[in-house]
Amino acid sequence: MECVFGLVGNGFAIVAADTSAVHSILVHKSNEDKIMILDSHKLIAASGEPGDRVQFTEYIQKNVALYQFRNGIPLTAVAAANFTRGELATALRKNPYFVNILLAGYDKETGPSLYYIDYIATLHKVEKGAFGYGSYFSLSMMDRHFHSGMSVEEAIDLVDKCILEIRSRLVVAPPNFVIKIVDKDGAREYAWRESVKEAVAV
Amino acid sequence: MKLDTSGLESAAPLFGVTSELVDGFSSAPSFELPVTTDFDGFQKEAIQMVKPARGTTTLAFIFKEGVMVAADSRASMGGYISSQSVKKIIEINPYMLGTMAGGAADCQFWHRNLGIKCRLHELANKRRISVTGASKLLANILYSYRGMGLSVGTMIAGWDETGPGLYYVDSEGGRLKGTRFSVGSGSPYAYGVLDSGYRYDLSIEEAAELARRAIYHATFRDGASGGVASVYYVGPNGWKKLSGDDVGELHYKYYPVMPSTVEQEMVEVAGA
Numbered sequence: 479m480e481c482v483f484g485l486v487g488n489g490f491a492i493v494a495a496d497t498s499a500v501h502s503i504l505v506h507k508s509n510e511d512k513i514m515i516l517d518s519h520k521l522i523a524a525s526g527e528p529g530d531r532v533q534f535t536e537y538i539q540k541n542v543a544l545y546q547f548r549n550g551i552p553l554t555a556v557a558a559a560n561f562t563r564g565e566l567a568t569a570l571r572k573n574p575y576f577v578n579i580l581l582a583g584y585d586k587e588t589g590p591s592l593y594y595i596d597y598i599a600t601l602h603k604v605e606k607g608a609f610g611y612g613s614y615f616s617l618s619m620m621d622r623h624f625h626s627g628m629s630v631e632e633a634i635d636l637v638d639k640c641i642l643e644i645r646s647r648l649v650v651a652p653p654n655f656v657i658k659i660v661d662k663d664g665a666r667e668y669a670w671r672e673s674v675k676e677a678v679a680v
Numbered sequence: 681m682k683l684d685t686s687g688l689e690s691a692a693p694l695f696g697v698t699s700e701l702v703d704g705f706s707s708a709p710s711f712e713l714p715v716t717t718d719f720d721g722f723q724k725e726a727i728q729m730v731k732p733a734r735g736t737t738t739l740a741f742i743f744k745e746g747v748m749v750a751a752d753s754r755a756s757m758g759g760y761i762s763s764q765s766v767k768k769i770i771e772i773n774p775y776m777l778g779t780m781a782g783g784a785a786d787c788q789f790w791h792r793n794l795g796i797k798c799r800l801h802e803l804a805n806k807r808r809i810s811v812t813g814a815s816k817l818l819a820n821i822l823y824s825y826r827g828m829g830l831s832v833g834t835m836i837a838g839w840d841e842t843g844p845g846l847y848y849v850d851s852e853g854g855r856l857k858g859t860r861f862s863v864g865s866g867s868p869y870a871y872g873v874l875d876s877g878y879r880y881d882l883s884i885e886e887a888a889e890l891a892r893r894a895i896y897h898a899t900f901r902d903g904a905s906g907g908v909a910s911v912y913y914v915g916p917n918g919w920k921k922l923s924g925d926d927v928g929e930l931h932y933k934y935y936p937v938m939p940s941t942v943e944q945e946m947v948e949v950a951g952a
Binding site: 499501503504506507510527528529530532533676 | 819820822823826848850852853854855856858859861867868871
């Protein structure tokens with residue numbers, strides 16, 4: 479099952495997601511990137527039904543870009559999160575999207591932020607959050623070791639602890655994870671944690 | 681069972697008509713309903729009926745020389761083998777192939793439709809569509825029909841300006857880019873053989889033999905796969921069919937019958 483988790487540190491927000499694309503008992507690929515770079519300073523880590531995940535996050539990404547083109551300034555993280563929740567809520571009673579989202583963003587005025595948005599359009603601003611079976615392990619790990627204003631090294635250490643716990647305790651543990659970070663310098667990929675190498679065409 | 685809507689219609693005709701016409705429409709207007717008591721569950725049951733396990737084995741992989749695509753040719757309706765000679769590799773255009781798994785009609789129709797859209801793109805933009813673009817077109821169409829009972833599990837393989845491309849697209853709306861895929865009920869069996877024999881720098885003959893072998897092993901173990909193992913190669917100049925071998929014959933080629941030594945022979949008893 480898909481594991482997504484994230485936390486807010488000192489001037490940055492970090493999210494990690496597993497990278498396996500699974501269909502019943504088959505693993506189709508283990509290097510599928512589920513953290514989309516929404517714009518220069520926002521990340522969306524999404525988990526859920528494969529078609530919905532890609533289509534919904536691309537829809538949000540294009541609308542966020544449209545706002546920037548029309549108005550000349552980018553959306554704030556809180557505005558993007560509320561827009562995302564609004565779209566999920568509108569579709570909920572007609573054609574629901576089965577996607578759970580962690581939206582990590584950085585605004586110059588308010589600093590880093592993390593938003594928990596689940597598939598029935600719940601929205602919470604949080605300091606740490608997680609989805610999926612992995613959340614049973616990562617949430618308590620984060621509750622124990624998290625403190626406000628962690629440095630990047632401390633946060634990466636905590637993320638690695640969570641990944642290790644998921645790998646050792648979850649029965650269908652995904653082998654590979656991707657970690658992305660967003661801070662004042664923008665949203666970017668931080669690292670991959672791979673225990674199974676996927677063959678990549680050169 | 682007929683739903684009686686006579687209560688909704690007024691008894692007298694709205695304007696003067698001849699009595700013969702009125703007599704012709706003597707019974708109250710009504711329409712047929714399905715013969716069931718569970719109206720709400722009926723549609724769900726109908727969709728479940730159309731949604732079988734995809735009884736097939738198809739596979740495709742990217743290697744140094746291009747893309748190798750292979751499939752079996754059996755069509756099954758539950759336990760009945762309805763055909764041993766189904767074309768499961770669909771030629772979208774001279775440089776792109778699609779594989780069929782799931783509902784045959786759905787796959788054939790939507791691949792044909794994709795071919796039309798690709799040709800329109802070529803005419804409108806004066807250049808060939810990329811494999812990425814073609815697979816995204818198909819994925820968006822299938823996504824818009826999600827929940828309505830389409831059953832399509834396909835791989836789009838082709839060669840475009842960026843080199844070889846392979847995408848897996850299914851009727852749930854998923855689309856994955858990758859280097860090795862296998863789809864269908866026999867796919868776990870095929871994956872095992874494919875994964876252990878795969879190297880990026882295979883030659884065309886070695887890759888074809890790997891694809892053929894993987895399909896054969898899947899048809900050996902999976903009852904819903906069989907018939908003929910077709911192997912296609914997609915290179916810089918387009919696709920080319922390499923072989924189509926009956927899997928029964930392949931079995932005896934890979935595992936020839938050894939004459940076993942006879943330990944004891946029965947001898948005719950002389951006399952009575």
